[in-house]
Amino acid sequence: MQQIKINDINAYYDDYHVLNNVSLSIDKGHIVSIIGPSGSGKSSLLKLLVGLLLPKSGTISISNKIINYTNKDHLNYARNKTAIVFQQYNLFQNMNVLKNVCIAPYKIQKRKKEEVEEQAIKLLDKVGLKNKLNSYPEELSGGQQQRLCIARALAIRPDIILLDEPTSALDPIGTVKIEDLINVLKNDYTIIIVTHNMQQAARVSDKTAFLLSGEDRCGILIEYDYTQNIFSNPKMKETEDYITGRFS
Amino acid sequence: MDRLIQELPSFLSIWNIIFLLKAMGVTFLLSLIGCLVGFSFGTLLAIFRKTKSALLIPLRILIVIYTEIFRRVPFLVSLLLIFYIFQIVKITDSLFIIAIVTVCLIATAFISEIVRSGLESVNQTQWDAAKAMNFSYYETLKEVIFPQAWKVIFPPAFSFFILFIKDTALASQIGVMELTFAGKVLNNKGFSPILVFGTVLILYFILSFPLDRFGKYMERKYATN
Secondary structure, three states, X not given: OEEEEEEEEEEEEOOEEEEEEEEEEXXXXXXXXXXXXXXXXXXXXXXXXXXXXOEEEEEEEEOOEEOOOOOHHHHHHHHXXXXXXXXXXXXXXXXXXXXXXXXHHHHHOXXXXXXXXXXHHHHHHHOOOHHHOOOOHHHOOHHHHHHHHHHHXXXXXXXXXXXXXXXXXXXXXXXXXHHHXXXXXXXXXEEEEEOOOHHHHHHHOOEEEEEEEOOOOOEEEEEEEEHHHHHHOOOOHHHHHHHHOOOO | OHHHHHHHHHHOOHHHXXXXXXXXXXXXXXXXXXXXXXXXXXXXXXXHHXXXXXXXXXXXXXXXXXXXXXXXXXXXXXXXXXXXXXHHHOOOOOHHHHHHHHHHHHHHHHHHHHHHHHHHHOOHHHXXXXXXXXXXXXXXXXXXXXXXXXXXXXXXHHHHHHHHHHHHHHHHHHOOOOHXXXXXXXXXXXXXXXXXXXXXXXXXXXXXHHHHHHHHHHHHHHOOO
């Protein structure tokens, strides 16, 4: 069953064309990696899904509902279904660990405080931060902040989790912990990971999409297939060049 | 020194003390109302100025024009301008109200700019995170941005308030009987300028010192992270 369908999407930052006619379908429960060089529009694709960037043309469907990102109800729907974990963590610096996780379910989703706190403590236990409830983000290591971001994303009970370069700032041990967590989460969520780490994409994802900057520097989708095919038998020369390091 | 000691009993007459306290009250009211109105409206203007709504573009332009003008024009010029406008339109003859309107206009313009820069000091990523979690603009401000911006807003805001208490002395130029004007009156009555303005200095200190301590308390309270 398709959970996300991106159809001929074009997106711009002011006049800068960042994504050009990108189409992608993602099945429920799949982990999809998006790889490609810097500036190819990988993170922009995630921003589109949560409405931080508005599409100029094309459509995005989430759970079979076409999302009109200028409509408040549609936007609420998309943001309740989808949670993003940012590359720079973007934790709320004025809140402790527990409040970072509780704030959106309690204040925005208007759920009961006791229920939200109970869920938050379970999630923080799951990501190994139960002993840090009263710490502030700046007191945590990079890996801990990233796991807190994931707990915060899970707290809003999404169906889809978007991870924007989740391990780019982490050491190998931190990376392994995040990948272990992704493996735990894959049974319950559809996950999209933007990554520069191709070994990671090969290890964790079911499918992989390769984006590249076209001649006019906007991102185009070169190839999208099962991860095994992408890495062992790519159809496009650009994909092969990129994954073998011959890309220039 | 002998003259000061000789003058002291007559200077500290009940009439003079009441006269100075009344003038101090006027300075206090001008400062208090200016600070409260300036902080409230200045914060509101900064919030409107940060919105992205196309519908509010005319309002944002007006806010920019207003803040840029009133921050650049000397206090005295604004005061005289408002004074003469009030003379023409004949809204009121009360010099105190004219002075209040002027201090509110000036304080609002300055505080609006201080709050705006405080809001902009918070990283854009915090706005993005809140937006992605479906916070509205006002929820983002209340829960995420202002708690982080206070530490940037409070120090210049309270410095401005303390400067502002001193600037209210210019209201004497249109005849408002505030502390400096009261000092001039007593000096003109023959009291030593050192005695008179030394007393005025102490009274200004009494007015501004609690505000300074309050500012430090607010900085400590809200600037934890």
